[in-house]
Amino acid sequence: MSGEDEEMSYILATDVGSTTTKARLFKYTEDNEWRYVISGEAPTTVEAPFEDVTMGVRNAVGEIEELTGLSLLSESGIVTPHSNGTGVDLYVTTSSAGGGLQMTVAGVIKTMTAESAERVALGAGAIVMDTLSTDDKRRVFEQIERIRYLRPDMILLAGGTDGGTIRHVMKMAEIISSANPTARLGRQFELPLVFAGNVNAREPVKEFFGDQFALAIVDNIRPELEVENPGPARRAIHELFMEHVMSHAPGYGKLMKWTDVDIMPTPGAEGMMFQQLSKLYNDNVLGVGLGGATTNVYSVFNGRFVRTVSANLGMSYSICNVLKETGIENIVRWIPFKIDPTEVINRLRNKMTRPTAIPQTLENLLIEHAVAREALRLGLAHHKFLARPLRGVQVKGRDIGDMFKQISFEATYLDMLRINWIGGTGGLLSHAPRRVQSAMMLLDGFQVEGVTRLAQDSVFMMPHLGVLSTVHPKAAVEVFDKDCLVRLGTCIAPRGEVDLDSETTIMTMDIKIDDGTVMEENVQAGTIKVIELEEHKKAMASISPAKGYDVGAGPGHTFDAEIEGGVVGIILDARGKPLNLPEDEDARIAKLIEWNKALDAYPERILER
Amino acid sequence: MSQAYTPGLKRKEETLIRKTRMLPIPGKIIVGVGDTVSLDTIVAKAETPGEPEIVKVCANLGIDPEEIEKYMVKKEGDEIKENEVLASYRALFGLIKSDCISPIEGIVESISAITGQAIVRRHPKPIDIDAYIPGKVVEVIEDEGVIIETYAAFIQGAFGIGGENHGEIKVVSDSPSDILTEDNITPDCKGKVLVGGSMVTAGALKKSIELGVNGILVGGIMDKDLTDFLGYRIGVAITGHEKIGLSLVATEGFGQMNMLEKTFQILKRNEGNTACINGATQIRAGVIRPEVIVPLSGYDVASLRSSDEGPSSGMAPGTFVRIIQEPYFGDVGHVSNLPSELQNVETESTVRIVEIELEDGRKVMVPRANVEVIEE
Numbered sequence: 001m002s003g004e005d006e007e008m009s010y011i012l013a014t015d016v017g018s019t020t021t022k023a024r025l026f027k028y029t030e031d032n033e034w035r036y037v038i039s040g041e042a043p044t045t046v047e048a049p050f051e052d053v054t055m056g057v058r059n060a061v062g063e064i065e066e067l068t069g070l071s072l073l074s075e076s077g078i079v080t081p082h083s084n085g086t087g088v089d090l091y092v093t094t095s096s097a098g099g100g101l102q103m104t105v106a107g108v109i110k111t112m113t114a115e116s117a118e119r120v121a122l123g124a125g126a127i128v129m130d131t132l133s134t135d136d137k138r139r140v141f142e143q144i145e146r147i148r149y150l151r152p153d154m155i156l157l158a159g160g161t162d163g164g165t166i167r168h169v170m171k172m173a174e175i176i177s178s179a180n181p182t183a184r185l186g187r188q189f190e191l192p193l194v195f196a197g198n199v200n201a202r203e204p205v206k207e208f209f210g211d212q213f214a215l216a217i218v219d220n221i222r223p224e225l226e227v228e229n230p231g232p233a234r235r236a237i238h239e240l241f242m243e244h245v246m247s248h249a250p251g252y253g254k255l256m257k258w259t260d261v262d263i264m265p266t267p268g269a270e271g272m273m274f275q276q277l278s279k280l281y282n283d284n285v286l287g288v289g290l291g292g293a294t295t296n297v298y299s300v301f302n303g304r305f306v307r308t309v310s311a312n313l314g315m316s317y318s319i320c321n322v323l324k325e326t327g328i329e330n331i332v333r334w335i336p337f338k339i340d341p342t343e344v345i346n347r348l349r350n351k352m353t354r355p356t357a358i359p360q361t362l363e364n365l366l367i368e369h370a371v372a373r374e375a376l377r378l379g380l381a382h383h384k385f386l387a388r389p390l391r392g393v394q395v396k397g398r399d400i401g402d403m404f405k406q407i408s409f410e411a412t413y414l415d416m417l418r419i420n421w422i423g424g425t426g427g428l429l430s431h432a433p434r435r436v437q438s439a440m441m442l443l444d445g446f447q448v449e450g451v452t453r454l455a456q457d458s459v460f461m462m463p464h465l466g467v468l469s470t471v472h473p474k475a476a477v478e479v480f481d482k483d484c485l486v487r488l489g490t491c492i493a494p495r496g497e498v499d500l501d502s503e504t505t506i507m508t509m510d511i512k513i514d515d516g517t518v519m520e521e522n523v524q525a526g527t528i529k530v531i532e533l534e535e536h537k538k539a540m541a542s543i544s545p546a547k548g549y550d551v552g553a554g555p556g557h558t559f560d561a562e563i564e565g566g567v568v569g570i571i572l573d574a575r576g577k578p579l580n581l582p583e584d585e586d587a588r589i590a591k592l593i594e595w596n597k598a599l600d601a602y603p604e605r606i607l608e609r
Numbered sequence: 610m611s612q613a614y615t616p617g618l619k620r621k622e623e624t625l626i627r628k629t630r631m632l633p634i635p636g637k638i639i640v641g642v643g644d645t646v647s648l649d650t651i652v653a654k655a656e657t658p659g660e661p662e663i664v665k666v667c668a669n670l671g672i673d674p675e676e677i678e679k680y681m682v683k684k685e686g687d688e689i690k691e692n693e694v695l696a697s698y699r700a701l702f703g704l705i706k707s708d709c710i711s712p713i714e715g716i717v718e719s720i721s722a723i724t725g726q727a728i729v730r731r732h733p734k735p736i737d738i739d740a741y742i743p744g745k746v747v748e749v750i751e752d753e754g755v756i757i758e759t760y761a762a763f764i765q766g767a768f769g770i771g772g773e774n775h776g777e778i779k780v781v782s783d784s785p786s787d788i789l790t791e792d793n794i795t796p797d798c799k800g801k802v803l804v805g806g807s808m809v810t811a812g813a814l815k816k817s818i819e820l821g822v823n824g825i826l827v828g829g830i831m832d833k834d835l836t837d838f839l840g841y842r843i844g845v846a847i848t849g850h851e852k853i854g855l856s857l858v859a860t861e862g863f864g865q866m867n868m869l870e871k872t873f874q875i876l877k878r879n880e881g882n883t884a885c886i887n888g889a890t891q892i893r894a895g896v897i898r899p900e901v902i903v904p905l906s907g908y909d910v911a912s913l914r915s916s917d918e919g920p921s922s923g924m925a926p927g928t929f930v931r932i933i934q935e936p937y938f939g940d941v942g943h944v945s946n947l948p949s950e951l952q953n954v955e956t957e958s959t960v961r962i963v964e965i966e967l968e969d970g971r972k973v974m975v976p977r978a979n980v981e982v983i984e985e
Contacts, residue, residue, distance in 0.1 A: 140663050170723045178661035178728045321844035345832040349863035352846050353768045354933040357979045361935050365956040433957035
């Protein structure tokens with residue numbers, strides 16, 4: 001396939017999700033650009049009694065047929081190429097059905113090769129069920145029990161630098177072998193194992209495992225302590241995913257024949273689009289896919305891409321795990337009305353048992369949005385744990401001052417002041433009744449600092465565009481920029497704590513809009529406000545924070561930045577970062593109401609009752 | 610038009626139940642097609658590979674890994690007893706000696722000259738699978754399991770804990786709205802499956818354990834009571850593995866929720882009969898709901914419909930449904946209209962809706978996503 005064949009006129013993409021199969025149709029228009037046309041959705045049919053994902057794909061594509069009048073399906077699948085109202089020129093798909101790609105990873109040292117292995121598996125789009133290492137504080141029999149219990153789709157084994165001792169990685173191999181894990185799909189399937197450790201251990205590993213696993217041997221992910229080499233292992237994971245996992249899942253054999261392009265794990269494809277966003281604007285990006293079962297966080301910071309998945313943080317299936325992790329007090333603190341916490345817990349429990357239900361009352365919408373803030377906060381905390389410099393590396397030229405700042409060598413390299421874009425996707429963010437609600441959730445959940453553009457996926461099509469970008473980058477980028485990326489606006493939020501009631505000015509600014517309009521703003525501590533500036537309109541802002549506050553040029557220093565409008569506008573957030581909510585319940589609720597009113601985030605009747 | 614998915618819970622006064630009883634690994638099937646089984650009949654057996662034990666031979670003997678073969682007393686494939694010598698080091702005419710003994714009984718599986726370790730695996734452990742329900746074996750899946758059919762009353766709950774259990778049904782609440790408290794639990798409840806009303810308290814659960822109650826069926830449970838009882842907070846709805854001595858099925862959900870009148874009446878009519886219950890719940894793709902099966906006798910099973918014929922066929926006017934979100938959470942009624950156009954709800958979301966006539970005659974509109982079909 002040429003990949004960028006301008007003769008193409010229609011492209012169809014699907015995402016086979018755990019519960020819903022989502023089809024999106026793209027068209028090459030008379031303006032010589034690719035645009036999104038329409039969606040079709042249907043329940044995923046991976047489980048009994050159907051056990052054939054292509055039925056769900058047919059149903060979703062069938063909706064598109066009904067809505068467009070195009071004829072896209074035949075007995076043998078998707079009709080290609082397009083001709084006279086029939087078929088499409090390209091069909092691509094992603095999948096996370098049946099829980100996506102679930103992996104167990106192992107390395108020798110927890111904070112070195114095991115951590116690198118975890119990053120690589122996550123970067124490939126997997127859910128990491130557990131990370132084992134020789135120093136993970138578990139006894140051997142506990143590790144063996146754990147491996148036997150997990151039933152992964154694949155194992156990644158790393159360990160040792162090239163040329164070093166092979167004894168330790170062989171010990172991990174022994175543990176894995178003696179556990180004799182079963183593939184999730186059943187004992188009759190060969191369990192794939194990727195070995196990406198010390199080059200000298202390749203032959204012993206091969207000999208030791210024999211035919212116990214479908215073994216793939218690739219280059220070491222940590223050939224030297226100072227180097228992380230994720231590419232070969234990541235590619236092997238993708239290949240084995242197609243060859244050993246997807247091909248055995250119900251109906252995938254058929255689906256693989258429908259498409260010329262490899263099926264990608266949904267989070268892998270989603271991550272590609274956040275990388276695309278970073279490339280498009282040459283900026284640092286933080287992205288989140290807030291789903292029903294999992295929360296995926298992506299960062300591209302100074303060119304380095306990291307993905308993490310919090311497998312048990314989500315807004316439906318996993319909503320009570322958010323509750324468990326954060327505690328009811330942290331959820332209730334975001335709710336702008338009085339409610340018995342016991343009642344909130346029971347409602348969350350009922351959402352857990354009926355995960356497909358949606359809020360009908362404003363009360364329940366606000367409760368879910370409160371949980372979302374905590375899911376985002378916890379997801380980012382998890383992400384920061386892996387988005388950090390390689391550990392175990394000897395830092396050359398460290399002086400005594402650095403020694404006292406040792407923590408800085410261990411902490412995340414993500415600096416919220418240097419994040420230029422934050423993007424969100426997933427049902428709850430995409431379907432928030434008012435776009436400003438998503439913006440508020442991102443601001444509070446991520447504690448956004450400095451000057452940051454906010455965006456979100458319009459109708460959940462980032463995974464579709466991610467897999468499309470592997471064969472037709474032009475189409476993927478054009479649709480992404482014009483139809484997928486909803487620009488919410490720019491947030492300006494000084495770093496530094498504030499006294500919410502002090503009424504002192506903590507930031508002044510001059511804003512010069514492209515059309516010549518000039519505005520001056522004085523922003524008081526503890527307030528948040530929005531200035532209207534439409535999507536695609538730009539302005540220059542000269543921001544002067546008060547002493548001790550930082551918007552990007554250092555505490556108290558004026559920062560000049562280009563800002564961009566959006567469906568929400570320019571948000572001036574002077575509530576303090578980190579935001580400290582009042583402990584007194586009445587005072588806290590009063591502040592939440594004031595802020596929500598200032599942004600017109602919810603109908604007044606829920607805020608004034 | 611593709612079929613809209615509507616989740617459903619089954620509640621059948623009389624139906625044909627087909628239960629597949631599978632071994633976790635291939636094994637031996639003990640029964641044959643046509644056999645009549647009781648709930649505790651063993652239908653299949655298998656042996657799981659024993660747990661391995663990794664023994665640090667070289668570290669124990671103070672030798673290099675490459676020397677390991679020289680000092681092994683046992684070889685790969687040999688049987689070994691607990692505390693028997695696995696490897697032995699002798700030097701200086703026996704003046705320096707040390708032994709490495711096996712901490713377990715089993716078979717020597719491997720010896721590594723790289724790691725200097727040996728793996729000893731325990732003998733396989735037997736697994737027995739019982740029938741769980743009384744009935745007739747209608748199919749044998751070679752080496753894997755059997756399918757058993759029985760005629761029964763069948764109720765699916767919203768949430769449960771504890772695995773498979775059984776016992777005689779005893780109704781301890783006067784109405785579906787009563788709260789099941791410690792006072793309702795008396796010594797004669799031992800071994801029974803108790804039917805309560807709208808809720809069970811943590812105190813009642815604890816007393817039930819003390820007195821040996823096998824199961825509790827109620828409308829709802831407060832999260833706090835469940836957490837107090839279990840001693841931990843559940844994160845995701847994957848249950849059934851709790852070793853608590855009883856199984857609990859909440860038919861409606863969390864909070865104080867009246868058990869549906871008809872559900873209560875079905876259980877009341879079956880008082881004295883044996884109920885086979887399973888609290889296992891899995892809210893994921895491929896959902897598993899907790900269940901109550903009350904086998905009935907004297908029916909010709911061949912002529913009856915099965916309860917697991919597949920998913921709900923969706924909603925139509927007249928379909929009996931339960932509302933699963935506020936402001937009408939827990940209310941039941943019949944679908945009176947399915948408008949095709951999208952409508953705004955209080956949240957300002959635009960969604961497809963359904964009109965329901967509640968049992969008290971009120972007509973209410975709710976998002977279609979917020980109902981579950983009660984399949985009767």
